[in-house]
Amino acid sequence: MIEFFAMDYAYYVYISFLSFITVVIICTNNAFKHHKITLDRIKNTIHQMSDDNET
Amino acid sequence: MIPWLFISGLLLMVYGIINGLFYAPSDYQQGDAFRIIYVHVPAAYISMMAYSLMAFAAFIALIWRIKIAHAVIVSAAPLGAWFTFLALLTGSLWGRPMWGTWWEWGDPRLTSELLMLFLYLGYMALRASIPNITKADKLSAILILIGAINIPIIHYSVEWWTSLHQGSTLLKSGGPSIAAPMLYPLLASIIGLSLFFGSLLLIRTKAEVLKREKHSRWIKDMILGDEV
Amino acid sequence: MKPRQQRMLALGLSAIGLILASFLTFKAFNENMMFFINITDAVEQNNIPANKDFRVGGLVIKGSIYRQPGDLTMSFALTDNKNILKVRYTGVVPDLFREGQGVIAHGRLAEDGIFVAKTILAKHDENYMPPEVMESLSNHVTEKVAFKAAQ
Numbered sequence: 001m002i003e004f005f006a007m008d009y010a011y012y013v014y015i016s017f018l019s020f021i022t023v024v025i026i027c028t029n030n031a032f033k034h035h036k037i038t039l040d041r042i043k044n045t046i047h048q049m050s051d052d053n054e055t
Numbered sequence: 056m057i058p059w060l061f062i063s064g065l066l067l068m069v070y071g072i073i074n075g076l077f078y079a080p081s082d083y084q085q086g087d088a089f090r091i092i093y094v095h096v097p098a099a100y101i102s103m104m105a106y107s108l109m110a111f112a113a114f115i116a117l118i119w120r121i122k123i124a125h126a127v128i129v130s131a132a133p134l135g136a137w138f139t140f141l142a143l144l145t146g147s148l149w150g151r152p153m154w155g156t157w158w159e160w161g162d163p164r165l166t167s168e169l170l171m172l173f174l175y176l177g178y179m180a181l182r183a184s185i186p187n188i189t190k191a192d193k194l195s196a197i198l199i200l201i202g203a204i205n206i207p208i209i210h211y212s213v214e215w216w217t218s219l220h221q222g223s224t225l226l227k228s229g230g231p232s233i234a235a236p237m238l239y240p241l242l243a244s245i246i247g248l249s250l251f252f253g254s255l256l257l258i259r260t261k262a263e264v265l266k267r268e269k270h271s272r273w274i275k276d277m278i279l280g281d282e283v
Numbered sequence: 284m285k286p287r288q289q290r291m292l293a294l295g296l297s298a299i300g301l302i303l304a305s306f307l308t309f310k311a312f313n314e315n316m317m318f319f320i321n322i323t324d325a326v327e328q329n330n331i332p333a334n335k336d337f338r339v340g341g342l343v344i345k346g347s348i349y350r351q352p353g354d355l356t357m358s359f360a361l362t363d364n365k366n367i368l369k370v371r372y373t374g375v376v377p378d379l380f381r382e383g384q385g386v387i388a389h390g391r392l393a394e395d396g397i398f399v400a401k402t403i404l405a406k407h408d409e410n411y412m413p414p415e416v417m418e419s420l421s422n423h424v425t426e427k428v429a430f431k432a433a434q
Contacts, residue, residue: 008086009152016145017076020094023141024068024251027134031255035262042269080413084379089411118290155377155404162318200298204305216316217340219387224409233411 057261060254067247071097074240082237091149093241096225097248099142099168103206104249105135106171109178110203113196123264125192128199129182130259134252136175143168154219163212164220167205174202188267319387322363325398339368339398340387340406348382358397361386372400379405 007013075093082089109128116124146165147157159165178195185191213222225231231238268274319338324330331337341361348359356373370388380386380403388400412420 007090008081009088012148012152013076013087013090016091016094016148017072019144019148020072020098020141023098023137024248027137027255030133031258035258038262038266042265042274045269046275080415082411083414083417084381084384084407085411092411114294117294118287153377153379153405153407155379155402159318159404163316200294201301204301217318217320219318219404219406221407221409224411227409232409234413234416236413237411 057254057257060250064247064250064254067243071240071244071247079237079240085153088152091145093244095145095149097245098138100245101248101252102135102139102142105131107206109199113199116196126260126263130263131256132175132178134255139172139175159219162219163216164218167209167212171205322361322368323366325368326366336389336391338387338389343382343384343386345382368398370398370400372403376403377405379407
């Protein structure tokens with residue numbers, strides 16, 4: 001295993017890896033958030049519709 | 056299916072990145088800077104795979120009028136755009152120490168990859184500008200199909216023209232020209248990111264289909280069924 | 284014809300048209316898409332833009348690098364294994380600028396036939412291996428060359 005800071009061009013390498021991890025996290029977060037928001041919205045409309053029917 | 060893809064993809068990526076970053080030997084010419092390959096190549100691969108998938112879905116959607124194909128295109132676009140951006144960014148971070156430049160206008164590989172980022176963004180902008188969903192589906196699918204011509208250009212740009220970018224390492228005749236201990240983490244991160252991409256694409260597509268079918272009976276049953 | 288087949292035909296025809304159109308465009312712009320020109324074209328002055336900077340790419344000849352003492356000015360020679368082009372450059376070179384390495388010089392030809400570069404970029408190839416492997420490989424190659432010479 002190589003030393004963490006002894007790497008040549010360490011900044012370039014670490015920034016690339018960090019940006020990769022960041023993009024993966026952003027995409028994951030967006031996907032789950034998008035899914036949750038859609039589900040919540042549909043639930044709301046359905047509840048609203050059933051409330052409308054009762055009144 | 057989704058959790059399985061998600062977890063196996065994540066594990067493979069972690070394996071690939073840790074091994075690529077710390078355990079793979081350094082390169083005979085590039086030293087440790089070559090380690091950027093473990094994030095650059097998977098990102099670039101996904102950027103092109105996502106577009107190819109979208110073009111394939113657009114073709115099916117236009118000819119057979121299959122609605123779910125449009126949902127797939129819509130869901131893949133933001134993911135593809137992010138990974139295209141990442142491929143350009145990591146490529147730039149690799150180019151600075153090795154080639155001596157962050158960016159070169161006029162290089163066919165660099166320019167065609169940038170064009171693909173604009174295709175992704177153009178697709179999303181076009182959709183956003185058309186309120187009618189059926190019309191937006193149709194026009195944006197046509198845009199994706201026209202842009203598909205860029206995919207072979209990106210891939211063969213380094214062969215057809217002279218370029219600062221080197222040729223393909225993995226997909227060359229005579230097998231990959233990379234030493235085995237360097238190759239395995241690379242394959243792991245490529246396959247891992249593909250599985251991971253697949254899981255995110257499925258989650259997004261599921262949400263997109265739910266959104267499009269929100270007035271249909273089965274969705275109502277499914278969601279109310281969940282709550283009971 | 285069914286509507287689906289009509290759509291297929293329409294899409295197919297437009298796809299063929301598009302491919303043809305882009306093919307012709309590329310043919311026309313082929314020269315412009317080249318990021319650099321090779322040494323032979325530069326030396327023989329084929330398709331060289333007049334009074335404009337252009338890029339030329341080749342391998343740095345072993346032993347040709349000469350650095351002027353106390354200055355960042357240097358000269359070296361590039362080859363494509365057919366012709367040789369002398370290059371003069373003042374500035375910092377990338378780390379990968381080495382003997383035998385592929386480099387791209389951006390500048391123009393001076394009247395004495397020397398290429399005056401404003402920027403130097405280094406190319407690297409698509410081969411990745413640990414230094415030890417490279418050493419054993421080059422020893423192997425040297426042996427082969429020696430073997431051939433002996434014959």
